Amino acid sequence: MKILEDILSQDVNKIWSASCKIRHIRDTKILNLLAAQIPQILRATDGIQMGASEVHLSSALKKLNFVERNNEVSSEKRLCFCELYLTDIFYSPIEEEKLGYVEINEVQNIPWNEKYQCICRACKQYFHVDAREYHYTWFEWTKK
Ligand SMILES: [Zn+2]
Structure with a gap:
């Protein structure tokens, strides 16, 4: 492999x-x-x-x-894969949505700090996601 x-x-x-x-x-x-x-x-x-x-x-x-x-x-x-969002800052909600894992319900376009509300399609857990800019974009996921 x-x-x-x-x-x-x-x-x-x-x-x-x-x-x-x-x-x-x-x-x-x-x-x-x-x-x-x-x-x-x-x-x-x-x-x-x-x-x-x-x-x-x-x-x-x-x-x-x-x-x-x-x-x-x-x-x-067993825990849902979305648990990993809480411990890995490189999960982009946009990418996760493209892959079909989450659905974004709301986006707030605040410069340098976009905010997303989304739901895991597998377990229906809601998340709040803050996008942050440092040398790269990273994401802080919290359960709602
Ligand atoms: Zn889940």
């Missing part, structure tokens, strides 16, 4: 690219395959100077740990 090869490659750009892809995958077969490789990923990325891409790798690992944890509990205790 290309994503797995990339994240194990010890090449910063490939690790970054694979990590960003993992952020948006919801296919449980692929996620389970990747989650089974967490120890290998940790070993392969240990000591690699990721710089600004570090946050993407740690978000990818957080997601794979989330997948693993979900697999260990009974189905009614």
Whole structure:
């Protein structure tokens, strides 16, 4: 699997690219395959100077740990993928809507700080999202 090869490659750009892809995958077969490789990923990325891409790798690992944890509990205790929005500032509500995961109900176009109201299409949880500008745009998601 290309994503797995990339994240194990010890090449910063490939690790970054694979990590960003993992952020948006919801296919449980692929996620389970990747989650089974967490120890290998940790070993392969240990000591690699990721710089600004570090946050993407740690978000990818957080997601794979989330997948693993979900697999260990009974189905009614499984958390929805939207829980990850609370801990990863790179989930754009616009992109999530394009992927069909959320529906944006309201946008407030405040310069430098757009605000969104949206709902997870899977579990119907409402979110308030603040878009913030620093050297890049990031998003702060809170449950409503
Ligand atoms: Zn949800």
